Amino acid sequence: MHKYEKIEKIGEGTYGTVFKAKNQETLDIVALKRVRLDDDDEGVPSSALREICLLKELKHKNIVRLHDVLHSERKITLVFEYCDQDLKKYFDTCGGEIDQLVVKSFMYQLLKGLSYCHSHNILHRDLKPQNLLINKNGELKLADFGLARAFGIPVRCYSAEVVTLWYRPPDVLFGAKLYSTSIDTWSAGCIFAELSNAGVPLFPGNDVDDQLKRIFKLLGTPTEHTWPGITKLPDYKPFPLYPANPLWYHVVPKLSAEGRDLLRKLVVVIPNHRMLADEALRHEYFYGFTPP
Numbered sequence: 632m633h634k635y636e637k638i639e640k641i642g643e644g645t646y647g648t649v650f651k652a653k654n655q656e657t658l659d660i661v662a663l664k665r666v667r668l669d670d671d672d673e674g675v676p677s678s679a680l681r682e683i684c685l686l687k688e689l690k691h692k693n694i695v696r697l698h699d700v701l702h703s704e705r706k707i708t709l710v711f712e713y714c715d716q717d718l719k720k721y722f723d724t725c726g727g728e729i730d731q732l733v734v735k736s737f738m739y740q741l742l743k744g745l746s747y748c749h750s751h752n753i754l755h756r757d758l759k760p761q762n763l764l765i766n767k768n769g770e771l772k773l774a775d776f777g778l779a780r781a782f783g784i785p786v787r788c789y790s791a792e793v794v795t796l797w798y799r800p801p802d803v804l805f806g807a808k809l810y811s812t813s814i815d816t817w818s819a820g821c822i823f824a825e826l827s828n829a830g831v832p833l834f835p836g837n838d839v840d841d842q843l844k845r846i847f848k849l850l851g852t853p854t855e856h857t858w859p860g861i862t863k864l865p866d867y868k869p870f871p872l873y874p875a876n877p878l879w880y881h882v883v884p885k886l887s888a889e890g891r892d893l894l895r896k897l898v899v900v901i902p903n904h905r906m907l908a909d910e911a912l913r914h915e916y917f918y919g920f921t922p923p
């Protein structure tokens with residue numbers, strides 16, 4: 632622990648506090664994340680430690696590198712590669728303007744990182760702009776990977792802020808517990824639309840009900856006929872039967888026709904009809920694109 636000198640606090644997220652720090656031996660700048668555990672008196676659960684250690688094996692340029700895991704009886708400190716800022720802060724500074732080439736590049740990198748993790752059977756489950764880190768040279772990296780499995784999907788942030796529902800798919804909002812990679816591709820689709828609109832979220836719901844309503848008003852309300860099994864989901868409740876709104880041009884006016892097509896294949900209500908991350912990378916929206 633003494634190896635790292637804290638420089639400043641950079642964030643307070645779902646699981647704890649993040650500091651910018653310097654490794655005194657190598658002089659490298661890192662991000663230290665101190666994870667708070669709900670059951671402080673129980674100590675660090677071994678299941679969580681096992682999960683975390685698996686994350687050390689994830690090595691990809693679009694995943695924030697986990698250099699080290701330090702743990703004492705009561706807390707875990709994760710040592711990550713340091714990045715310049717997160718995507719939410721980037722949106723705050725871009726003044727409502729974003730180059731559609733930047734949108735494509737960020738989306739490509741997001742899908743690359745996602746596809747790598749999915750191929751290692753690791754889900755993110757909490758993808759959102761705050762969990763995407765970017766560097767000044769235009770690199771994008773996924774952060775907070777795998778923590779949801781180690782510590783459970785968060786309901787409340789450490790800072791008592793309620794966890795956002797904006798990026799959650801309808802199956803999860805209806806209480807589905809069997810997660811698959813489709814949970815992340817939904818979130819990736821929501822982020823794609825938000826990127827294209829320079830930070831205006833696609834479905835900014837206030838609560839579960841409002842969240843589902845916003846989704847169904849755009850995509851149409853599913854029924855047992857269109858989505859067999861939906862009425863058996865733990866928290867299922869019927870909604871007014873909204874028709875699908877075909878006017879995607881109004882949803883993402885700056886996005887190209889190919890981009891709109893990709894978006895429509897990611898934000899699909901029925902989970903197993905959603906496009907996979909590696910399929911999305913082969914979509915024509917990326918034809919001719921040279922990654923950074």
Ligand code: ADP
Pocket residue numbers: 641642643644645646647648649662664695711712713714715716717761762764774775778
């Ligand atoms: P939590 O699990 O608590 O949500 P995060 O890893 O998402 O924690 O970190 C919270 C915030 O701290 C992020 O939204 C980001 O602004 C900042 N942050 C986290 N990790 C890094 C990092 N490696 N480099 C720079 N900033 C980071």
Ligand code: MG
Pocket residue numbers: 644645761762775
């Ligand atoms: Mg986070």
